[in-house]
Amino acid sequence: MIRMILSGQWLMHLWLIGFVASTILIGILTGFFRAHKVQPKGFKWKQLAFEVVVAIIGGYFTGLLLGTTNRYLNAHGLIIFDSRPVGWWRIAIEYVAYFLLFDTWFYWLHRWMHKEPFYRLIHKLHHKSTSPNLLTTVSVNPLESFINGGFVPLFLTVTTVSGLPISTAAAVLILPTNIIMGLYVHAGYEFFPRWWHKSWATKWFITTTFHDQHHKYFNWNFGGYTTIWDRLCGTMRKRFESDYDMICDRRAEWWRRPWIERRAVAQAEPHEG
Ligand SMILES: [Zn+2]
Ligand SMILES: [Zn+2]
Numbered sequence: 001m002i003r004m005i006l007s008g009q010w011l012m013h014l015w016l017i018g019f020v021a022s023t024i025l026i027g028i029l030t031g032f033f034r035a036h037k038v039q040p041k042g043f044k045w046k047q048l049a050f051e052v053v054v055a056i057i058g059g060y061f062t063g064l065l066l067g068t069t070n071r072y073l074n075a076h077g078l079i080i081f082d083s084r085p086v087g088w089w090r091i092a093i094e095y096v097a098y099f100l101l102f103d104t105w106f107y108w109l110h111r112w113m114h115k116e117p118f119y120r121l122i123h124k125l126h127h128k129s130t131s132p133n134l135l136t137t138v139s140v141n142p143l144e145s146f147i148n149g150g151f152v153p154l155f156l157t158v159t160t161v162s163g164l165p166i167s168t169a170a171a172v173l174i175l176p177t178n179i180i181m182g183l184y185v186h187a188g189y190e191f192f193p194r195w196w197h198k199s200w201a202t203k204w205f206i207t208t209t210f211h212d213q214h215h216k217y218f219n220w221n222f223g224g225y226t227t228i229w230d231r232l233c234g235t236m237r238k239r240f241e242s243d244y245d246m247i248c249d250r251r252a253e254w255w256r257r258p259w260i261e262r263r264a265v266a267q268a269e270p271h272e273g
Pocket of ligand 1: 110114123127214218
């Protein structure tokens with residue numbers, strides 16, 4: 001056992017775990033997380049316990065549904081990748097096509113899931129979380145995960161059948177995007193700069209606050225990757241930009257305080273979630 005732990009691979013893992021744990025601890029002690037929290041008083045143990053149960057049970061059925069679908073499509077040659085070396089521009093085109101198409105799929109199905117009886121039957125479970133955290137990402141009805149996650153096998157099948165299979169390099173980027181974006185929008189912490197939602201170049205890409213407000217106010221901000229459809233259809237929360245400014249101002253104000261004062265507050269009131 002000792003020899004195994006001391007072997008290169010284990011040491012590497014231990015180092016990584018130690019690095020992540022100490023980064024989180026430093027973040028808590030210095031008030032870094034407190035300053036960046038979108039809803040400072042939003043954490044509830046009851047919500048977290050509910051999310052754990054849904055994540056475990058829902059995760060099992062989601063794996064079953066998506067796993068069976070993927071196995072069927074692969075076994076019947078309906079998902080094939082182009083493994084030849086390709087230029088960066090082709091990888092970029094394929095990735096952007098996926099990104100925009102998924103965003104469209106997600107926006108419209110998300111709005112549909114907010115209508116009764118679909119809301120009650122499918123989407124309500126995810127909205128039990130009014131102040132998202134990383135676990136909220138997987139606190140989802142398996143049917144909803146199948147509807148959203150099903151876009152990837154559908155996209156890959158359509159490209160295969162139409163004779164334009166996605167390159168392996170683009171697939172490597174596409175496959176983890178959903179889970180990374182899911183974790184990012186539910187993180188509960190805002191790290192992007194104040195100008196992000198004002199600049200013509202960046203305001204189209206959502207940040208954590210955008211989806212956080214969907215959980216807090218329900219019928220606004222339906223987009224999953226971008227703000228495009230919400231801006232086009234007038235479903236972006238009217239006060240989103242001013243609230244975003246307020247969150248960024250609160251964060252800046254925290255960092256302007258003397259270090260000694262920040263440390264005293266952070267240690268006197270341990271920050272949760
Ligand atoms: Zn929703
Ligand atoms: Zn959500």
